[in-house]
Amino acid sequence: MKLTIERAALLKALGRVQSVVERRNTIPILANVLISAAEGQVSFSATDLDMEITDSRPAKVEAPGQITAHALTLYEIVRELPDGADVSLDDSGPDPRLEVRAGRSRFQLRVLPAGDFPVMSSDGLSDPVQVATTDLIRLIDKTRFAMSTEETRYFLNGLYLHEVVEGGIRKLRAVGTDGLRLALAETLSPEGFPESRGVIVPRKTINEARRLLDDAGASVALSLSAQKIRFDFDRGAMTSKVIDGAFPAYAGVIPRNNTRVMTLDNALFAAAVRRVATISTEQVRAVQLSIDANHMTLTVRNMDAGHAVEELEVDYGGEPFEIGFNARYLLDATAQIDGEGAQFRFAGPRDPALLLDPADASVQYVLGSMRV
Numbered sequence: 001m002k003l004t005i006e007r008a009a010l011l012k013a014l015g016r017v018q019s020v021v022e023r024r025n026t027i028p029i030l031a032n033v034l035i036s037a038a039e040g041q042v043s044f045s046a047t048d049l050d051m052e053i054t055d056s057r058p059a060k061v062e063a064p065g066q067i068t069a070h071a072l073t074l075y076e077i078v079r080e081l082p083d084g085a086d087v088s089l090d091d092s093g094p095d096p097r098l099e100v101r102a103g104r105s106r107f108q109l110r111v112l113p114a115g116d117f118p119v120m121s122s123d124g125l126s127d128p129v130q131v132a133t134t135d136l137i138r139l140i141d142k143t144r145f146a147m148s149t150e151e152t153r154y155f156l157n158g159l160y161l162h163e164v165v166e167g168g169i170r171k172l173r174a175v176g177t178d179g180l181r182l183a184l185a186e187t188l189s190p191e192g193f194p195e196s197r198g199v200i201v202p203r204k205t206i207n208e209a210r211r212l213l214d215d216a217g218a219s220v221a222l223s224l225s226a227q228k229i230r231f232d233f234d235r236g237a238m239t240s241k242v243i244d245g246a247f248p249a250y251a252g253v254i255p256r257n258n259t260r261v262m263t264l265d266n267a268l269f270a271a272a273v274r275r276v277a278t279i280s281t282e283q284v285r286a287v288q289l290s291i292d293a294n295h296m297t298l299t300v301r302n303m304d305a306g307h308a309v310e311e312l313e314v315d316y317g318g319e320p321f322e323i324g325f326n327a328r329y330l331l332d333a334t335a336q337i338d339g340e341g342a343q344f345r346f347a348g349p350r351d352p353a354l355l356l357d358p359a360d361a362s363v364q365y366v367l368g369s370m371r372v
Contacts, residue, residue, distance in 0.1 A: 001065030002092050003037045005057060007085040007102065011078045013055040016236060017046040018071040020053045020208060032068035034117045035089065035098075037061045042089075043236075045117070046071050051205055052120040053212075055236035066114035067091045069098045077107055120239045125230055126194040128221035131172070133213055135187045136220060139174040140210045142185035142363050145332045147203050148178035155245030159206050161229075162198025163189050175250055181329050182253055182366040183336070194224050200243035201229055209238060254366055255354045258345035262291060262316040263358070266342035269312060270334040276300040276308040277327035285327045288372040291346075292320035300327070301372075323349045324372030333365040 017033060025031045034045040043056040081087060081102045088101040091111060100107040140159070148156035160175040170189040175182065201209075209231055213220065221232035230239045276287055280300045290297040296314045301307040323346060334342060339359025346353050355365040 001035065001037045001067055002063040002088070002090045003042055003059045003061045004086050004088050005042060005059040007078060007081050007083065007087050009057040009059075010087050011075075013042075013044045013057045013235075014071070014075040014078055016055045016212060017044045017053045018075045019211070020046045020048055020051055021071045022048050023072070029068065029112050029116050029118070031070055031072070032112055032117065033071035033074060034066065034068050034114060034119075036066045036114070037064050037089075039064065045119070047118060047120060049118060050202070051208065051238065051240040053208065053236065053238045057235065063092055065091070067098055068112045068114055068117050069109045073109060074098075074100070081105065120228075122223075122228070122230060122239060124225040125223040125228060126225060127192065128223045128230075128232060129190045129192040129194070130219045131190045131222045132219050133216045135172075136222075137210065137213050139172070139185050139187060140206055140213075142336050143174045143176040143183040144203075144206050144210070145336075146176035146178060146181050146183035146365075147206070149203070150178070153179065155200060155243055155247060158200045158202045158243050160198055160200050160247040160250070163193055163195065175247070177248070177250060177253075177366075180326070180368045181333070182250060182364075183333070184250075184254070184364045186362050190222075193222075197226070198247065199224055199226070199229055200245060200247055202240065202243055205229070205238070205240040212236075212238060253352070254364060255345065255347060255352055258347045258351070258354050260316075260318045260321070260346040262296075262314050262318075262344045262346070263341055264296070264312065264314040264344070266334055266337045266340060269342065270331060272298050272310045272312055273327050273330050273334075276310050277331075279305040279308050280327055286324050286370055286372045287327045287330065288322060288324045290320075290322045291316055293317060299372075321346070321349050322372075323353065324370045325353070325367055326370060329367055333367060336363065336365070 036043045041056050042059040045054045085102040090099045098109045098111050164171050164173050171186045172189045173186040175184050217234045223230040276298050279302045288299045296312045298310045333355050337357045341358050343356045343358055344353055353367045357363050
């Protein structure tokens, strides 16, 4: 294999694929990137066996072929090369090395055979459907903060992506929960979206997809199966296994009869929560909301640091009551509100609360209460 590629294009491609590589690998080939050169282009692939990212770029290919080299090392080399440089990749020498040349710089990297590199199969995937990039970004951004990080309940360690039909309208919905809070966002289903039981997309895949969506063009081709999900971008693709498990029946968790309705200024409320939470303990981070007619008092008590109190004007006309929440959960959810106002719907001091965005009816957030 021998080719020449512009440094910016090479850096972009390596930057997109190398992030999937685990920094600590017991299998040497998984630390490498697969470089495949064909007429007029070169593609790069990296995998952790659960997810694979590929990216293709135009190149001047003198000799086609394949080889693998250490992904992070190659990326760091290219990142330090001067802007505008033409980079030569060549493994055609007598030694089993990949030679990287740019101007007066020359590097020799150890390689492993391309035949040893594991390639993820796309068998069983549905026909691709085009999903607007902005829709996917929105579904991810509005829900991923609620994904669980506890490995014991592995089926919560991702977003549940599925289709629902309400009032004859087909919707693509994403749901994330860690058992203490829940985030839901939806958009109209794209034409041809496969009817399925839904898939749980792993947390790492969601985060990598979100990163790649920033320059993915107007739409992304999405393919699904019971075992995998694939995103096809302008210059590459990401294929990932999905979580093999049953997502909980979340619809029963969403409050339907919370009759105590409170509306407030979202920015003022979030700022007040941040201020009083400064003295909360890192483990508990509990904030108490005392709510009565058009008035709220936020209180945090810390046996070591003292206590904090802040008052806010709200729109509320129901019976007075008190309820406690994790301050971080409040801030995570209110950060997703696009409009100026936020609406809370309560049942009682021990029941979950529903947070809605009056400016966006397609999102819902459920926050479990806590004793303070």
